[in-house]
Amino acid sequence: MIKKILSIASILVASNTFSQITITSADMPNANDSIVLSTANIAGVTVAPGGVGMIWDYSTLVPTLQRYDKYDSPFTFTAPFNLLFNPTNTSYGRDNYQFTSVSLPGLTLTDAYDFIKETSSQLKQVGIGYTMNGTPVPFTYSSADIIYKFPMNYADVDSCVYKFGLPFPIPSLGYFGETGTRHTTVDGWGDITTPFGTFNALKITSVIDAVDTIYASSFGFGTNIPRPRRYEYKWLANGMKSPVLQINATEIGGTPVINDIQFVDSLRSDVPHVGVTEINSYNPINVYPNPANNYVIVSTLNTEKGSIIISTILGEIVYQESLNGAQTKIDIENFSNGIYFVTLKTKNKGSTQKLIISK
Numbered sequence: 001m002i003k004k005i006l007s008i009a010s011i012l013v014a015s016n017t018f019s020q021i022t023i024t025s026a027d028m029p030n031a032n033d034s035i036v037l038s039t040a041n042i043a044g045v046t047v048a049p050g051g052v053g054m055i056w057d058y059s060t061l062v063p064t065l066q067r068y069d070k071y072d073s074p075f076t077f078t079a080p081f082n083l084l085f086n087p088t089n090t091s092y093g094r095d096n097y098q099f100t101s102v103s104l105p106g107l108t109l110t111d112a113y114d115f116i117k118e119t120s121s122q123l124k125q126v127g128i129g130y131t132m133n134g135t136p137v138p139f140t141y142s143s144a145d146i147i148y149k150f151p152m153n154y155a156d157v158d159s160c161v162y163k164f165g166l167p168f169p170i171p172s173l174g175y176f177g178e179t180g181t182r183h184t185t186v187d188g189w190g191d192i193t194t195p196f197g198t199f200n201a202l203k204i205t206s207v208i209d210a211v212d213t214i215y216a217s218s219f220g221f222g223t224n225i226p227r228p229r230r231y232e233y234k235w236l237a238n239g240m241k242s243p244v245l246q247i248n249a250t251e252i253g254g255t256p257v258i259n260d261i262q263f264v265d266s267l268r269s270d271v272p273h274v275g276v277t278e279i280n281s282y283n284p285i286n287v288y289p290n291p292a293n294n295y296v297i298v299s300t301l302n303t304e305k306g307s308i309i310i311s312t313i314l315g316e317i318v319y320q321e322s323l324n325g326a327q328t329k330i331d332i333e334n335f336s337n338g339i340y341f342v343t344l345k346t347k348n349k350g351s352t353q354k355l356i357i358s359k
Helices: 002-017 276-282
Strands: 034-040 051-057 063-070 092-095 102-104 107-118 122-132 135-149 157-165 174-194 197-216 221-226 230-237 245-252 255-264 285-288 295-300 306-312 317-322 327-331 338-346 350-357
Touching (some): 295 338, 306 327
Parallel strands (some): 051 174
Antiparallel strands (some): 034 063, 034 255, 157 174, 174 197, 197 221, 245 255, 285 295, 338 350
C-alpha cells in the first residue's frame, strides 16, 4: 500500500514538474513593451535536442552584454517608414540586433529594423527597414515571413515562403530584395533553466533558406546571391513575450555553427550594456514574468535605497518592501487576477510598470 502511495506521489510530482504547454498570441509582446536580454558567450555551448518531458540546463551561460529590446508603437514611426507601416498593418517595430551590415556591389545595408504584425492566429514580419548607402529605406514584404502560428503545440510543423524588396527601384542605387523559406517544427517540451530562472517551455526549431536579389545601377547588372542556411532554436514560455532562450546558427560545411546566444534576463550592473542611457531614462524597472501567476521578479540597475510598491488600478497598495539589491522575487499567489502597477521609488526618482496577474 505504501509503495502504491509513493508511486502515485511520484507520478503527481512528475506531472507538476513537466507539462506540455500551449503558446498563443497572449504570450507575445505588445507595442510599448520592453524586455531585457543578455547576450551570452558561445564557447562550449551546444544545442540541446528536442523531445518529450525534457530538462534543458543552460544555467551556466555567461552573459557578456545586455540590451533593452523595445517594441515601438506604429504611432512612433517616422518618415519614410510611416508611409508604408501604420497601426492598421503593423503591430510594432523593433531593432534587429542580429543583423550584421551587408556590403554588396554598389550597395551597403546597415541598421536593420523589423516591422511585425501580430494577430490571434499568427505573428509575421511584414517589412524591414535598412539604412541603404546612408539613407533610411523601407522594404515591404509581398509575402510575409510567418514566424509563429497560434496556438502552438508540441509536434506542430509549419512552412512559409516569404519575399521582400524595395517598393520600387531607386535610380541612383538600384534594387535589393530577398526570397526565402522558413520551415518551423515544435520539436520539444519540458523545463529549461537559464541564469534568469527555470521555465516550462516549448522548443521551436526554424530552418531558413534565402536568396538575395540585387541590381546595382552604378554597375548596370543584377545577380542572385544565395545566403548560407540559418537556424533559429527558441524556447518559448507562457507570458514571457520573448524566447527565454534563443540560439542562432549558420550552416558551414553542412553543419550548423552557433553564432549568437541570447536569453531573457534581469538587469545586471556587472555586465556591459547597449544603450544604458536609454535604459535609465526609459524604464529602469523590469518586471518578469508578465502576465504572472504565482511570483514576479522585479529587477533594476538602480541600487539606491528605496522601496518597491505594488498597487491596484484604484491606487490601493497591496505590497510594499525595501529594495533588496538589483533583483527581488515577490510571491503573488494570494493576489487576485487583474491589473496592478509595480513602482520603484528612490530618493531621487521613481518609475512604474504595469503588471498583469492571470491564474
